Amino acid sequence: MATTEVFPASEPARWLYLDRIRTRPGPFTDPEIFSGQAVAEAMEAMKVLVIGAGGLGCELLKNLALSGFKDIHVIDMDTIDISNLNRQFLFRQADVGHSKAEVAARFVEKRVKGVKITPHNCRIQDFDEDFYMQFQLVVCGLDSIEARRWINATLVNMVDEEVPDSYKPLIDGGTEGFKGQARVIFPTVTSCIECQLDMHAPRAAVPLCTLASIPRQPEHCIEWAHVIAWDQDKPFPELDKDDPEHITWLFQRALERAKEFNIPGVTYSLTQGVVKNIIPAIAATNSVIAAACCNEAVKIASNCAPFLGLPEENYMMYSGNDSVYTYTFKHEKKDDCPVCGQLARDLTVDPSWTLGELVESFAARPEAQLKKPSLRAEGKTLYMQSPASLEEKTRPNLDKKLVDLGLEEGQEIGVTDPAFATVVFKFKLKFTKQ
Amino acid sequence: MTEIIMSQTPPILHRPSEKERKYDRQLRLWAASGQAALESANILLVNSGAGTVGAETLKNLVLPGIGRFAIYDETQVSEADLGVNFFLDEASLGKSRSKSLTELILELNPDVQGTWYPNEELKTLDSLLAASPVFTIILYTHPISPEQLASLEAYGQKHKTPLVAIHSAGFYSYFQVNLRGAFPIVDTHPDETATTDLRLLGPWPELVSFADELTKDIDGLDNFEHGHLPYVVILLHYLKEWKVAHDGKYPATFKEKTELRKIVQAAARTNNPEGGEENFEEAAAAVVKTVVVPSLPSGLKEVFEYEHTDPVEQRSGFWLIADAVKQFYEKHQCLPLPGKLPDMKAESKVYIQLQSIYKAKARKDAAEVLQIAQAAPGGDLIDPAEVDLFCKNAAFVKLINATSGAATAVKISKADRLKSAADREFAADETAALSLSPFSLLPIYLALQATAHVGESSASSFDADSILASIAAQVPGAEKQERVIQAAQEVARAQGGELHNVAALMGGIVAQETIKIVTKQYIPADNTCVYDGIGGRVQVLRL
Numbered sequence A: 001m002a003t004t005e006v007f008p009a010s011e012p013a014r015w016l017y018l019d020r021i022r023t024r025p026g027p028f029t030d031p032e033i034f035s036g037q038a039v040a041e042a043m044e045a046m047k048v049l050v051i052g053a054g055g056l057g058c059e060l061l062k063n064l065a066l067s068g069f070k071d072i073h074v075i076d077m078d079t080i081d082i083s084n085l086n087r088q089f090l091f092r093q094a095d096v097g098h099s100k101a102e103v104a105a106r107f108v109e110k111r112v113k114g115v116k117i118t119p120h121n122c123r124i125q126d127f128d129e130d131f132y133m134q135f136q137l138v139v140c141g142l143d144s145i146e147a148r149r150w151i152n153a154t155l156v157n158m159v160d161e162e163v164p165d166s167y168k169p170l171i172d173g174g175t176e177g178f179k180g181q182a183r184v185i186f187p188t189v190t191s192c193i194e195c196q197l198d199m200h201a202p203r204a205a206v207p208l209c210t211l212a213s214i215p216r217q218p219e220h221c222i223e224w225a226h227v228i229a230w231d232q233d234k235p236f237p238e239l240d241k242d243d244p245e246h247i248t249w250l251f252q253r254a255l256e257r258a259k260e261f262n263i264p265g266v267t268y269s270l271t272q273g274v275v276k277n278i279i280p281a282i283a284a285t286n287s288v289i290a291a292a293c294c295n296e297a298v299k300i301a302s303n304c305a306p307f308l309g310l311p312e313e314n315y316m317m318y319s320g321n322d323s324v325y326t327y328t329f330k331h332e333k334k335d336d337c338p339v340c341g342q343l344a345r346d347l348t349v350d351p352s353w354t355l356g357e358l359v360e361s362f363a364a365r366p367e368a369q370l371k372k373p374s375l376r377a378e379g380k381t382l383y384m385q386s387p388a389s390l391e392e393k394t395r396p397n398l399d400k401k402l403v404d405l406g407l408e409e410g411q412e413i414g415v416t417d418p419a420f421a422t423v424v425f426k427f428k429l430k431f432t433k434q
Numbered sequence B: 001m002t003e004i005i006m007s008q009t010p011p012i013l014h015r016p017s018e019k020e021r022k023y024d025r026q027l028r029l030w031a032a033s034g035q036a037a038l039e040s041a042n043i044l045l046v047n048s049g050a051g052t053v054g055a056e057t058l059k060n061l062v063l064p065g066i067g068r069f070a071i072y073d074e075t076q077v078s079e080a081d082l083g084v085n086f087f088l089d090e091a092s093l094g095k096s097r098s099k100s101l102t103e104l105i106l107e108l109n110p111d112v113q114g115t116w117y118p119n120e121e122l123k124t125l126d127s128l129l130a131a132s133p134v135f136t137i138i139l140y141t142h143p144i145s146p147e148q149l150a151s152l153e154a155y156g157q158k159h160k161t162p163l164v165a166i167h168s169a170g171f172y173s174y175f176q177v178n179l180r181g182a183f184p185i186v187d188t189h190p191d192e193t194a195t196t197d198l199r200l201l202g203p204w205p206e207l208v209s210f211a212d213e214l215t216k217d218i219d220g221l222d223n224f225e226h227g228h229l230p231y232v233v234i235l236l237h238y239l240k241e242w243k244v245a246h247d248g249k250y251p252a253t254f255k256e257k258t259e260l261r262k263i264v265q266a267a268a269r270t271n272n273p274e275g276g277e278e279n280f281e282e283a284a285a286a287v288v289k290t291v292v293v294p295s296l297p298s299g300l301k302e303v304f305e306y307e308h309t310d311p312v313e314q315r316s317g318f319w320l321i322a323d324a325v326k327q328f329y330e331k332h333q334c335l336p337l338p339g340k341l342p343d344m345k346a347e348s349k350v351y352i353q354l355q356s357i358y359k360a361k362a363r364k365d366a367a368e369v370l371q372i373a374q375a376a377p378g379g380d381l382i383d384p385a386e387v388d389l390f391c392k393n394a395a396f397v398k399l400i401n402a403t404s405g406a407a408t409a410v411k412i413s414k415a416d417r418l419k420s421a422a423d424r425e426f427a428a429d430e431t432a433a434l435s436l437s438p439f440s441l442l443p444i445y446l447a448l449q450a451t452a453h454v455g456e457s458s459a460s461s462f463d464a465d466s467i468l469a470s471i472a473a474q475v476p477g478a479e480k481q482e483r484v485i486q487a488a489q490e491v492a493r494a495q496g497g498e499l500h501n502v503a504a505l506m507g508g509i510v511a512q513e514t515i516k517i518v519t520k521q522y523i524p525a526d527n528t529c530v531y532d533g534i535g536g537r538v539q540v541l542r543l
């Protein structure tokens, strides 16, 4: 097999190693879909979108530039912070305060000759479907589940069965400490990010009464300062979690409360961690996960070897805490996925709840995780978060019980959330014991 | 009734330093102690072959602030390097690869020092090894010449320096670590949920009297008090009642524990406004996990049974403390109490009192262990903080590479170990399809390893037949296995060339392992980890 011909790229000496693999078949290559001859040229012409220029994003840009892709775009609205420098290796001390997308793009363009990287210093939501339609591949390195869900919903909605180009493979990576995951999504064909939402359940919130009257942990004192004391005292017009003065204020209030209750363990670092929900991150793990993502990108773009996504495994879990461990499996598509499925998803509720209690419950439900839900039921508006006039008009419903609003077992409700402009989450009510 | 100790000094004015801010996201993983270990480490990378996996590993160690590194690399930068290695640029073409790599990697972190070899003074690997201060760990990439490998092995043997071999070609890669003897880790960072140790079946007098006091009139408590009894106290109360009703015996079987759970559930008040009690729900949910007889975890058992071959090692802090803990265990039939109390519904004051009872007992146990350890020869130098850490983590202490030092263990040659691993792995593959488990990645290791000393220039050695012949010489019969043949063909396809992504992935894993070995935190892999970039997974093999 190794005697098969190599079809060199435009700079054959430079891409020697890559061309050996991507332009000639190996023992696992599917000859039906592989043609080595056109691969190098086709990859150079592809447009790839990277979302996020942070810990994973820096790695993704480097990896794609050294994988034979030449037209790469990157979106990130953040600026560089000093705490990024332990892993976001395209940034230096002097870059602090500048746009991540712009600095990262400039660095990789300079280092890897012939690669064009177009930075977008803005939010993903600032672009419409026409923008996303120009790419052949989307690779995500995000720390926010909301942004992932948004791009996932957008790419699923863009699929037009008549137009093969409308299927944009989505490769997504995420890390936490020594752990991470990489997954490949073929919108509408495989399980999507919304199908997999329960793999990333939100942390259970501490009950308000614990914060208000019976704190036991340093975290309770910090949340008290964050949620209750800040609102009472309003020491600054708006809480800026990146402003050390604001964190110091919260820290001192938390410390006072901890003293009052004899609770040890409140520190500045813990305060910052709780308030900003800081996830530990290191270069090594980002390196593993971003490389796993880009390795799939190369295989998808060249067909030189089987890739994750189709037909079987589509999800790789990685952990380096205890030895080195991966679990690579097939996450099944869900028929009742609000984004890519056809059926309404069951929603277990207590019929004696008020509508307000139901609205509040959406944030913590692993299968929903909607922070600002608006609700409709078969032609009837139950509650709308905006515009203000409609919110005011529907607000009285919040105090009414579900049964009193005429809601019945088995009824379908539609839920929208400003974080997912186009998606209507369909749920079917299932009442608990009457 | 219980002492309250506020251990924190008021850190009012302590805002994080510039360095703490820069390293914030990693200090949350390995704390200042881990960072200090990293900063005092001195790493040697012997780089060869396509050379990207070594550079990527080093990148991931320089960013978090490893103390210093040296790169030994005899190659000149070629055009092919620029297509795969990010830490070389146009200006490096034709120059010493170790110099260019060192310069561009040093840009990543001004806190780190780096040097490159061969240079004017030290022209060979042997002269470098002879002249340098002792290295903390040595990483080398394949293909490496047998002579250089022998030098590194000898150095590792002499200085007890861990060696890590790394090989990456095409979609395949592996690393193999040689830790030089048994490698104990105390700070293993187990999952929070696994660490709860409440001693409900062996409560000590202070805990008993605290629980009795709160529950002596449990039915007379008002709804607030009843609904805020900590679940530890609830369980102690109903365990006591259970014992009275069962001839002084605690619930032992799963069935008995289920029964206890039902008793606890039934004891919850439902005639209150909430229609139930959260603390009783917590208590019921905790029965199966916390009503347990303490047993000796397998990791610690291995430590206790370890036979020393090296008297110097035996007098190290770790082993003196381990021996003291063993004596403590033999005397009390339980380990020192870790002392951590999970959060549970309770009034602040009651919870803090209960927490203090657990902490006080943990301190008492640790003091006893310290006393035993200090009485041993050489024990006067024991650091009490090290004893505390050991006692807190005792159940999760782990000995990596445990068998290597055992005096009685039959020394098996590396070649024989490989053969028996092959037998085991190929046998498992026979049933892999039935048991839905993935195929062994040992064929990838065999195929890569067959080219461990083959340079890019000797292209003919990269055909699948040569690779299979080399495998046949090591593990006779393996060359006929279909998956071994496929792996050989895949390795032949790469001809020693790296794919950037595969090198970057392995560079990430090796950096994680290096960090774990240097900081002695988390658990390093023992001892070989193979990556398959086609199937997208890894397998750890003990070879």
Ligand SMILES: [Zn+2]
Residues within 6 Å of the ligand: A191, A192, A193, A194, A195, A196, A334, A337, A338, A339, A340, A341
């Ligand atoms: Zn879906």
